[in-house]
Amino acid sequence: MPINYDDNTYEVLRDRERCINCRVCERQCANLVHKYSAELSRMTADCMSCVDCQRCVSLCPTRALKIIKNPNVYRENANWNSAAIKSIYKQAGSGGVLLSSMGTPEPYPVYWDKILINASQVTNPSIDPLREPMETRVSLGHISQDIERDASGRLVNTVKQTLSLDVPIMFSAMSYGSISYNAHKSLAKAAEKLGIYYNTGEGGLHKDFYGYGKNTIVQVASGRFGVFKDYLDAGAAIEIKMGQGAKPGIGGHLPGEKIVEDVSKTRMIPMGTDAISPAPHHDIYSIEDLRQLVFSLKEATNYLKPVIVKIAAVHNVAAIASGIARSGADIIAIDGFRGGTGAAPTRIRDNVGIPIELALAEVDERLRREGIRNDVSLVVGGSIRNSADIVKAVALGADAVYIATGALLALGCHLCRSCHLGKCNWGIATQNPELVKRLNPEVGSERLVNLITAWKHEIEEMMGGMGINSIEALKGNRLMLRGVGLSQKELDILGIKHAGE
Numbered sequence: 001m002p003i004n005y006d007d008n009t010y011e012v013l014r015d016r017e018r019c020i021n022c023r024v025c026e027r028q029c030a031n032l033v034h035k036y037s038a039e040l041s042r043m044t045a046d047c048m049s050c051v052d053c054q055r056c057v058s059l060c061p062t063r064a065l066k067i068i069k070n071p072n073v074y075r076e077n078a079n080w081n082s083a084a085i086k087s088i089y090k091q092a093g094s095g096g097v098l099l100s101s102m103g104t105p106e107p108y109p110v111y112w113d114k115i116l117i118n119a120s121q122v123t124n125p126s127i128d129p130l131r132e133p134m135e136t137r138v139s140l141g142h143i144s145q146d147i148e149r150d151a152s153g154r155l156v157n158t159v160k161q162t163l164s165l166d167v168p169i170m171f172s173a174m175s176y177g178s179i180s181y182n183a184h185k186s187l188a189k190a191a192e193k194l195g196i197y198y199n200t201g202e203g204g205l206h207k208d209f210y211g212y213g214k215n216t217i218v219q220v221a222s223g224r225f226g227v228f229k230d231y232l233d234a235g236a237a238i239e240i241k242m243g244q245g246a247k248p249g250i251g252g253h254l255p256g257e258k259i260v261e262d263v264s265k266t267r268m269i270p271m272g273t274d275a276i277s278p279a280p281h282h283d284i285y286s287i288e289d290l291r292q293l294v295f296s297l298k299e300a301t302n303y304l305k306p307v308i309v310k311i312a313a314v315h316n317v318a319a320i321a322s323g324i325a326r327s328g329a330d331i332i333a334i335d336g337f338r339g340g341t342g343a344a345p346t347r348i349r350d351n352v353g354i355p356i357e358l359a360l361a362e363v364d365e366r367l368r369r370e371g372i373r374n375d376v377s378l379v380v381g382g383s384i385r386n387s388a389d390i391v392k393a394v395a396l397g398a399d400a401v402y403i404a405t406g407a408l409l410a411l412g413c414h415l416c417r418s419c420h421l422g423k424c425n426w427g428i429a430t431q432n433p434e435l436v437k438r439l440n441p442e443v444g445s446e447r448l449v450n451l452i453t454a455w456k457h458e459i460e461e462m463m464g465g466m467g468i469n470s471i472e473a474l475k476g477n478r479l480m481l482r483g484v485g486l487s488q489k490e491l492d493i494l495g496i497k498h499a500g501e
């Protein structure tokens with residue numbers, strides 16, 4: 001008898017009293033977990049295929065289902081825990097790199113949770129955001145510090161290309177191909193309604209979405225998928241992707257199954273072929289090379305669009321950012337270690353990079369020290385989970401944040417971390433037409449608008465509590481933050497005092 005080494009992480013529990021054999025769970029599960037047995041006259045489950053996406057649990061009309069972690073345990077071992085053992089079994093069976101998706105689930109410190117926000121009391125009164133105007137609008141791009149006048153003494157407009165956001169939040173890069181048409185449409189519609197931006201990722205721009213161009217950031221990544229003149233012209237800004245927080249130092253890989261007809265047309269690659277973007281841009285080996293691409297893209301678009309350079313948060317991120325600021329880029333986007341992705345080698349995702357909080361503090365500090373902070377805007381992403389994280393990011397020096405996992409959760413994602421399998425039961429990370437239909441872009445965009453509107457209210461409340469009525473006044477205002485349970489080294493890097501000081 002062959003030994004079964006398969007992963008059996010989840011157990012499907014079905015309450016026989018409640019189950020009415022309606023087979024909804026069977027129809028909803030793309031992983032084929034549920035099956036009706038005519039012989040037994042009841043539903044059965046293949047727990048081995050369950051990824052715990054919770055679709056069946058959410059739609060079971062009688063609440064008969066529960067997915068639990070399989071209580072079966074290997075003999076206790078602090079060093080060789082179950083996950084470590086299962087990885088060995090998997091790789092011994094496949095000989096392949098372990099793949100996973102979304103951000104790392106490993107328990108690295110989340111510095112946002114170790115930072116607290118200030119509030120005014122008595123002497124510096126707080127502001128009531130329901131009665132007083134609060135300004136959450138930001139502009140991203142180069143801010144000129146000099147007032148220039150022409151020969152006749154008239155002020156010269158020195159403002160370069162900027163992006164204007166009603167609230168300092170943007171939807172981060174998620175490519176068409178890694179996520180579905182309806183997920184993209186939800187993001188595009190919501191960005192338009194909210195007066196913010198969504199990002200094409202490296203998959204090109206579907207022709208149906210050109211109408212959302214003024215709220216679109218078009219990305220140029222190392223694979224150059226879908227990049228051509230109309231694409232560059234279509235967006236409000238162009239982002240050069242050098243790195244990604246979930247997989248710093250490596251390229252992208254979209255499996256051939258996800259390259260369906262529309263995705264292939266948009267990416268300009270043959271159907272069914274793996275879309276592999278190389279780890280480096282093959283024309284960029286220095287800041288000078290980067291500068292050439294920045295200016296090529298500006299030249300190609302008549303100097304009308306700001307250029308963003310996106311990097312992963314890595315050990316020497318401050319020095320890298322300093323170089324990028326001098327490359328002519330208008331905005332630097334930094335993607336932190338805990339950032340999500342559609343597919344990444346598990347070992348890279350869980351072990352490479354640094355947390356965004358530390359990277360942001362270091363970069364802001366270095367750019368200020370070098371007197372070039374106003375030459376660029378800083379956008380950070382990689383595990384922004386709520387409005388408080390955003391307030392803390394702005395106070396640490398960010399001009400705005402990118403969110404992606406949070407946006408997908410708003411669309412219904414249940415963080416099962418199986419996007420790379422292409423069978424997302426929530427219609428998000430899939431190109432299967434039957435699954436894509438499950439996400440209604442009208443409902444999706446409305447939920448995204450609700451989320452960002454709610455966060456905007458909360459940001460205003462926190463700003464009001466600090467006695468601040470403009471997000472600009474919060475930017476880099478680290479006096480508004482205090483650390484709890486952090487070492488002196490961590491406090492020094494974050495540039496904040498400990499609570500009580």
Ligand code: SF4
Pocket residue numbers: 014018019020021022023024025026034043059060061062063064065
């Ligand atoms: S959806 Fe619920 S009630 Fe219907 S078959 Fe599945 S477990 Fe039974």
Ligand code: SF4
Pocket residue numbers: 053101102408412413414415416417418419420423424425426427428429
């Ligand atoms: S997008 Fe879909 S497949 Fe990916 S984690 Fe969310 S629910 Fe799972």
